[in-house]
Amino acid sequence: DIQMTQSPSSVSASVGDRVTITCRASQGISNSLAWYQRKPGKAPKLLIYAASTLQSGVPSRFIGSGSGTDFTLTISSLQPGDFATYYCQQANSFPPTFGQGTRVEVK
Amino acid sequence: EVQLVESGGGLVQVGGSLRLSCVASGFTFSSSAMSWVRQAPGKGLEWVSSISGSGGATFYADSLKGRFTISRDNSKNTLYLQMNTLRVEDTALYYCARTSGDLVRGLIKFDFWGQGALVTVSS
Numbered sequence: 001d002i003q004m005t006q007s008p009s010s011v012s013a014s015v016g017d018r019v020t021i022t023c024r025a026s027q028g029i030s031n032s033l034a035w036y037q038r039k040p041g042k043a044p045k046l047l048i049y050a051a052s053t054l055q056s057g058v059p060s061r062f063i064g065s066g067s068g069t070d071f072t073l074t075i076s077s078l079q080p081g082d083f084a085t086y087y088c089q090q091a092n093s094f095p096p097t098f099g100q101g102t103r104v105e106v107k
Numbered sequence: 108e109v110q111l112v113e114s115g116g117g118l119v120q121v122g123g124s125l126r127l128s129c130v131a132s133g134f135t136f137s138s139s140a141m142s143w144v145r146q147a148p149g150k151g152l153e154w155v156s157s158i159s160g161s162g163g164a165t166f167y168a169d170s171l172k173g174r175f176t177i178s179r180d181n182s183k184n185t186l187y188l189q190m191n192t193l194r195v196e197d198t199a200l201y202y203c204a205r206t207s208g209d210l211v212r213g214l215i216k217f218d219f220w221g222q223g224a225l226v227t228v229s230s
Contacts (some may be wrong), residue, residue, distance in 0.1 A: 034216040036152075043111070043220040044152075044202065055218065087152055094213035095168055098152040 002026050002090050006099035012107040019075040021102045023066075023088035031067045032092035038101075039084045048073065049091070078104070109133040109219045111203045116224030123193050127224050129186040129203030134219075137161070137181040140206040142217060143188045145199035155201070156188065159210055166210070193228045200225050 003026035013019050023033065031051035038044040046055045048064035051071055063074040075082055083106055088099040115127040127143070143155040156177040157166045165177050176189040186203055201224050204217035 032214060036217070041222070043222045044204075044217075045220070046216060046218045049216045049218075089152070089216070091208060091214050091216050094166060096154045096213065096215055098154075100151040 001095055002029065002093065002097050004088055004090055004097050004099040006086075006088055006102050008102060009100065010103040010105060012105050013078050014107045015078055015080055017078045017107075019078055019082075019104055021073045021086055021088075021104075023071045023073070023099050025069045025071075025090055025092075028068045029090045029092035032090060033064075033066070033071050034089045034091055035062075035064055035073045036087045036089065037082075037084045038087065044087070047086075075104075109205065111205065111219060111221035113201065113203050113221045113224035116201065116226045118227045118229060119193055121193065121195060121228055121230050123228070124189070124191045125193065125226060127188040127190070127201055127203075127226070129188075129221055131184045131186065131203075131205070134205065136179075136184040140208075140210045140215070141177075141179060141186045142204045142206045142215070143177060143186075144202045144204055144217065144220075146202070146223075147196070147199040150199075153199075157206055157210060157215065158186070164210060166213075190226070193226075195228050195230055198226060198228045 005024045033051045035048040052064040061076040085101045085103045110132045142157040158177045178187045203221040205219040208215040
């Protein structure tokens with residue numbers, strides 16, 4: 001199975017900050033990577049797929065980049081509704097695997 | 108609006124069984140692959156199983172094979188997960204998710220999720 005490693009595990013930030021989350025795959029996955037946002041009590045939400053394609057309705061402050069083994073999710077200007085946990089997921093082969101999550105919390 | 112509503116979770120003893128359901132609306136259910144993804148307390152997300160739109164193809168996490176069975180009833184817009192011989196480590200929030208991409212090649216993403224059904228397995 002492909003292992004996905006996210007860093008950091010948590011980050012403290014303020015509204016307006018730029019936040020960057022990293023995801024590393026244990027082997028090359030081309031651009032087959034998705035990012036999700038999960039808030040307590042809410043359904044997880046797909047933000048980005050194919051490493052950099054924004055899902056419909058997702059604000060443009062969410063930016064995905066990378067290919068091969070190294071990927072990043074950047075929130076260009078953190079908004080109050082963005083405090084949540086973010087997960088990457090490789091979509092290159094079965095089984096689909098997720099990173100352990102990065103919690104974005106209020107500084 | 109896409110909606111996925113899970114039900115059937117609860118408390119069960121080790122070795123017991125439980126069947127989860129997920130009722131879908133807002134899209135053509137029979138044309139969509141579907142999956143179950145779970146999250147154990149304090150852990151990350153773990154893919155459990157996927158099924159094609161017709162129900163003819165199913166996929167499982169290796170660790171679950173033989174204990175869990177995914178199925179669907181397209182006439183009822185409902186996805187199921189039959190869980191047998193439950194273990195303490197199966198305790199988790201189970202999410203139903205609409206799945207897009209190439210299911211056979213594993214090039215999949217989960218584009219809509221339900222809020223989850225909590226399964227607690229007690230010893």
